[in-house]
Structure formats: C-alpha cells, structure tokens
Amino acid sequence: MSDFHSIKDSERLKQPLNDEFKTPLSVRKLVDARSMPVENISRLALIIRFLKPVTWIPVMWSFLCGAVASGAFGWNEIFGIKFVLGMLLTGPLASGTCQMLNDYFDRDLDEINEPNRPIPGGAMSLKNATILIAIWSVLSVITGYLIHPLIGLYVVIGIINAHLYSANPIKLKKRLWAGNIIVAISYLIIPWIAGEIAYNPTFTLSSLQPSLIVAGLFTLSSTGTMTINDFKSIEGDRQNGIRTLPVAFGETNAALIAAVLINSGQLLASGYMFIIGQTIYGVIVGLLIIPQFILQFSLIRSPGTMDVRYNAIAQNFLVAGMLLCAFAIKAARV
Numbered sequence: 213m214s215d216f217h218s219i220k221d222s223e224r225l226k227q228p229l230n231d232e233f234k235t236p237l238s239v240r241k242l243v244d245a246r247s248m249p250v251e252n253i254s255r256l257a258l259i260i261r262f263l264k265p266v267t268w269i270p271v272m273w274s275f276l277c278g279a280v281a282s283g284a285f286g287w288n289e290i291f292g293i294k295f296v297l298g299m300l301l302t303g304p305l306a307s308g309t310c311q312m313l314n315d316y317f318d319r320d321l322d323e324i325n326e327p328n329r330p331i332p333g334g335a336m337s338l339k340n341a342t343i344l345i346a347i348w349s350v351l352s353v354i355t356g357y358l359i360h361p362l363i364g365l366y367v368v369i370g371i372i373n374a375h376l377y378s379a380n381p382i383k384l385k386k387r388l389w390a391g392n393i394i395v396a397i398s399y400l401i402i403p404w405i406a407g408e409i410a411y412n413p414t415f416t417l418s419s420l421q422p423s424l425i426v427a428g429l430f431t432l433s434s435t436g437t438m439t440i441n442d443f444k445s446i447e448g449d450r451q452n453g454i455r456t457l458p459v460a461f462g463e464t465n466a467a468l469i470a471a472v473l474i475n476s477g478q479l480l481a482s483g484y485m486f487i488i489g490q491t492i493y494g495v496i497v498g499l500l501i502i503p504q505f506i507l508q509f510s511l512i513r514s515p516g517t518m519d520v521r522y523n524a525i526a527q528n529f530l531v532a533g534m535l536l537c538a539f540a541i542k543a544a545r546v
Contacts, residue, residue: 253335259344262315262330263308271302271403273531274427277538278407281423283545285411297359298410302403305352306367310374310398312345317378356406360413363406373398388455389435396434401427422488422541429481430534436473437527439466440511443519458515467515471508474526475501478533485540493540500529500536 253261275298279285289295315322315331316338323332330336349371357364373394377384385391404427409415442449442456443466449459458466478501485494504526511522 258330258335262312262336263304264311267311268303268307270399271307272299274400274403275302275407277534278404278423279411280538281541282408282411283542294359294410297355298407301352301355305348305355306370309345309348309352309371313374314378316341316345359410362409366402366406370398370402386454388460392435392438395438396431400431400434425484426481426537429477433474433477433530436470437523439470440519440523443515463515464512467512475505481537485537488544490540490544493536497533497536500533504529
C-alpha cells in the first residue's frame with residue numbers, strides 16, 4: 213500500500229489548441245498522444261484498467277479500520293458476507309466508479325498527458341464509459357444499502373464528491389487545498405465510518421466519536437501525503453494555472469507544509485490514544501512517526517526526486533498507525 217492517495221495520479225493538465233506548441237513539454241506530449249495506437253486488449257482487461265485497482269486499496273483499508281474500531285469485528289468475519297460486500301463496495305464498486313468519473317472528466321487532459329488511458333487511447337468510447345459509470349454507480353449504492361441504509365447514502369455522497377473534484381465548473385482539484393481535502397475525506401472518513409456502522413448498526417453519535425476524531429486526524433495527515441503526489445506534475449500545473457501547493461508555495465515550502473501536516477495528524481492521533489486510556493497504542497503510534505520524520509529530510513532537500521520513494525516507504529508506517537488506532541478504539545470500548 214505504497215500510495216495512499218493514488219487517485220490523484222490521473223490528474224492531468226489541459227492546454228488550449230492554439231497553445232499546444234508553446235513549450236517542448238507540450239510538443240512531446242502532443243506527439244505522444246497522436247502517435248499512440250489503440251491497444252488490442254480484452255474487454256475485461258479494458259474494464260479493469262478503467263477501474264484502476266491501485267486506487268481501491270486505501271479505501272478498503274479505511275473500511276477495515278472502521279470495522280475493527282467498532283469492537284464487533286473479529287478476524288473470523290473476513291469470509292462473512294458483510295465483509296465481502298464491504299470490500300467489493302470500497303474496492304471495485306465505489307472506488308472504481310469514482311476513478312471512472314475522474315477519467316471521464318479528465319479525458320481532454322489525458323489526451324496530452326496520459327494518452328494510453330482507455331478513453332483518450334480510443335479503446336473506450338464515451339458512450340460505453342457513460343454506461344459503465346451509470347451501472348457501477350447503481351451497483352455501488354445498492355451494495356452500500358444492503359450493508360446498511362446509511363452506507364448507501366454515504367456512497368451517494370462519495371460519488372457527489374467525485375463530481376465536485378473532477379467536473380467543471382467547480383473542479384476542486386484546481387483550488388489549492390480543496391481538492392486534497394475532499395479526496396482525503398472520501399478516502400478516509402467516509403469508509404472508516406462506513407466500516408464501523410457496518411458492524412455496529414445500533415451506533416450513536418457518541419459511539420462514533422472516537423472513530424470520527426481519529427479518522428479526521430489521519431485525514432489531516434492524508435492531505436499532506438497527497439500534496440507530495442503533486443510534485444510530479446508541478447511544471448504542467450504551473451503552465452495550466454492549477455494551484456497546487458507546490459505551484460503556490462514552491463517545492464521546498466510545499467514539502468515542509470506536507471511534512472507538518474503528515475506529522476501533526478499522527479501526533480494528535482497518538483495523543484488521543486492517551487486521552488482514551490490506551491497508552492501503549494499511543495506510544496507505538498508516536499514511534500511510527502520517527503522513520504517518516506527521518507525520510508522527510510531527504511524529501512525537503514529534493515522534493516521532485518524523492519516524492520515517489522518517500523510515499524512508497526513512509527506510507528506503510530502511516531497506515532500501520534491507522535490500524536493500531538482502530539485496535540485502540542476497540543480496546544477502549546471494553
């Protein structure tokens with residue numbers, strides 16, 4: 213689980229036709245887009261590629277953390293129908309729907325930046341993409357409702373968030389903090405609370421409070437990790453007026469901001485473990501920040517070359533802290 217927020221990998225940048233030859237970067241991307249042949253792959257492989265499985269993992273992990281935090285989930289539940297439905301929902305269904313929506317609304321951008329994606333590559337027509345998105349949206353809502361009616365509503369909220377993130381005229385991905393925050397909420401808070409509700413259907417706001425606090429704190433950290441994903445596209449973002457943190461504040465300052473967010477969320481989560489009487493968990497979650505902190509020195513020195521390596525290594529400590537906090541919430545309920 214090396215990239216907590218890989219949905220941002222498909223964010224791409226659009227230039228007007230009359231500006232396509234202004235820079236060498238644009239020339240290279242235009243040549244790539246026009247010379248890319250339509251790939252001959254099976255229909256199933258095409259649909260799987262359209263769904264982009266790598267983006268499912270963090271949402272599924274958050275659902276698992278919520279299930280554990282409920283106090284009613286045991287490892288014998290892994291093969292139960294509820295858990296299977298939860299994994300299907302947070303993986304290929306809801307996450308897949310949001311990924312397809314992102315690709316659909318970014319199709320013009322991907323013609324330049326990612327011409328091998330299904331729509332710009334010509335392997336997937338807009339009509340077929342629309343049909344798949346509609347079917348997957350309905351299946352997602354039905355599956356969520358089968359687990360718990362409120363989870364069906366959460367799925368609707370997640371799909372709305374995907375539209376807000378990717379679709380004009382709002383397109384929150386262009387608006388500095390807003391894009392990262394809404395993705396973090398959809399990746400963390402919504403599936404975490406869905407996992408808890410799935411196994412604690414008689415929940416109250418009071419019983420959800422520990423999970424809401426911890427998921428919210430890790431959402432803060434997640435906003436920082438998504439900022440790191442923006443380094444790879446900083447040149448194109450700058451050319452196209454997309455105000456990511458690296459564009460707005462520069463690479464070094466953005467890396468510093470990201471590090472502060474990542475560490476602050478986890479430190480606060482560690483402190484909250486002490487508040488609920490789970491001292492050992494609090495200490496371990498705090499210790500998991502140390503290797504991330506050490507890696508951040510290299511990240512800040514060279515954000516453009518260390519971003520992928522940092523996320524590949526540091527994310528493992530962050531998600532381990534999430535699960536530990538879930539176990540601590542479960543222990544505090546006893």
